[in-house]
Amino acid sequence: MEAHRSESLGNGVDGGTANPTGDSIMAEGSADLEGVGADANSLVTAEHGTLIPHEGEAEANSISRTPATTHWLRALSWRGRTVLLIVCLAGYCESAVYSCLAPFFPLEATKRGATDTQIALIIGIFQLVVFLVSPVFGKYVTHFGAKFLFVCGLIVCGYSMCVFGILQYCPPGSSYVASAFAIRIVEAVGGAAYLTAAFAIIAREFPEQVSTVFGLGEMMSGLGYLSGPLVGSLLYQLAGFKMPFLVLGALEILCGFLAWYLLPSQTDILSSEYAGTWKLLRMPRMIISLVSIFSALGALGFLTATFADQLDKQHLATYAIALIFILPSLAYIVSAPLAGYLSDKKNMGVSLMAVGSLIITGAFIVVGPSPFVASQPTVWTYSVGGGLLGVGVALGAIPCFDIGLKTAIGRGFSDDYHTYGLVSGVIGSAIALATFVGAALGGLFVENYGFALATTGASGVSLVLAVIIVGFLLYERILAARLSHTAN
Template identity: 25%
Template sequence: MPKINSTLVSEKTKKAALLVVALAVFTDMLIYGLVVPILPKYATSLGASQTAIGFLFSSYAITLFIATPIFGALSDKIGRKGPMLWGLLGLGTATILFAFADSFWLLVVARSLQGLAAAATWTAGLALLADLYPSDERGKIMGIALSGQAAGTLLGPTIGGWLYQLGDYRLPFLVAAGLAFIDGLLRLFLLKDVPHPKSEDSPSPFKVLRNRQLLIITGVIIIGASVPSVLEPTLPLHLQKVLSATPGVIGLLFAVPTLAYGLATPIIGTMSTRIGYIKAIIIGLIMVAIALPLVALPDMLWLQVCALAFLGISMGMVLAPCLPQLADISQKSGINSYGITFALYNTAYSIGMMIGPIASSTIADAFGLTISYMTIAAIVLLYMIFLTITSRSQS
């Protein structure tokens, strides 16, 4: 992949690209989160079990997993702009399909198409930022981009829950389709001056997978992605039972960890550059292992809010340092193919999103919510120990 000389790119162009990527990630996660407070109830009305609902949420990640390597290679070969526009088209189509789905399997198709769209948008967008910004700025820039993710995830459940109560099942998705159209216009106009490098000679994904450091960070991303997806199929029903929460209140509660995540990630991005990405990740894993079981314990609203806020900060501490760490490993290893590198990020993220809902739903069905979250927290601690040992052996 031809490298862009970041010193020759104007600050205006860099900021336009950052804005486009942050908005793209925001829109994707807004529509992703829109369904959280309403989809379990709607799927149940169509005859779906708790395990089936877990599969429904995981179908997004399954498609993301399959499509990400393809779009990673494509974005290296043809440039970043095309895949970002394709992703938007897929997202708009999925949103309309959600609005008119009248069977469980149509919901699965719509959720899967969302994953396909995210594969294009995320891979090309993150690679574009790595193209334009040098290593010493990536921690901060990736943190800002992830704030777009957090803002979308924050507003998605909130908007979805309240629009559902104000109108009907279709209203949230029709509003989201309008937002996707606006986002498409912004991508067209703001990306017109961004450099458009492309290459016919992109490295094989299997070459990237032979890099042990990249694979270790991939494991961290899987864990970081699984944490919010653990909550999606299980926590809404728990909140209904324990706190008698309505869909609107559930949407607001899901906003708490994402708000904390969004506010924390720019700070975490800058801090992780100073203390080292690996050290920041280790601290984040410890925090997640403590925070996740706490989410299942409160029987009072304010305690639930505190537990979810702590979990959101913990997720930011895990994921924010991973993006610049991947880019740095890729650059130092001579790969310099950010499309493939961030395809690895998306692939790992999708694995986490597949594992999380299925694991939490299955364990919760058998042993209850608290045991489910404690089991996942124990796995997080084990990986933290492994990361600590391997990072010391490499230093």
């Protein structure tokens, strides 16, 4: 496994390898930056205090992970292109399957005796289960095998969707609600397995382009999230309740078998000593990555849960509501690959998270709009605010996995699937929890205080998180400058 990254990790920070020259700078200073890896804004290694380049100097110096080259995609081997294709296709299928029920399931469930709260919980339970299960799959990814988890996750999700389609034959009332919960829970377990394995496979197959490939995968997931409700609605109109689930479920099962056939075997060398999740969670850079995830995905969950109802109250045309509602997702789809590119090529991970959190703060103020900005909402406030939020979410979320991975390896975690799985499980769990909490709190506060005041409060929370991220970035820069001055 070490040979796999011999060129990129060598004696660098991320591999946790000691500086061969023995050069070090002020033990007390290096201790202050415990947990800082060798990504964009890592200015001092955690282990040895060795200075590494500022963001703009990365290409002029040797660092542990070579920045992504402009033509890396064309230089991919058949194996790399196959993995990239499968990851993107699976991301599209999984997101389409997850989102397809949004337009018509609440209506059908109401007819079957489910309350609004029960319907919301049936939809939201997916994220809650992913939050609980992802760390478990991350911890044991080396035991199950990344490919096995990836394929089984897709197939379990697909079969669950097919079974969900026959809920129409279930008796109404408590039996219907309980069955819907059970199926969604099983589907979420499959989703957690797929997501954890996908992150780990990206880290293994694309060590120099983790954020770039993650961004491309998120772009495809965003397309699936957008097209899922459209496809689901069309199939529902054509053939009734079960057809969307049978068709999209079968598509995901097919994707799973395609992955089993085409995805290269993911082998790894098992180590007898592994660090645990709690050590990972004590690292400052990992904590900052999780803060950024909560800022970004919490905001997205908030807006997704409350935006459509707010637009409907403005008596806009149906097509206008649809276009404005999908603007955040469209902005995210466009911005995600760019955020990944900048994180890898320009080494701007933490800087992107800081900018993203500030954009989210401004987006909430505009989209409300906040009473301090405008008295009445307009099409423009909704459009501009929603678009800005999508951009901010991409900038805040995309670099987090790569930063967490580099931090872990830089702090002495083994460079293998165990570490990839741990980081994948933590990041995936945080994404699910942030989305769930954002949607739940968003609905609660909008119901009690109205959309304008709720988004104003959300902007305040986003600002606090932004200050934490920006403060950490400045702390790194100041300490690095101090250590550099002392070394000279």
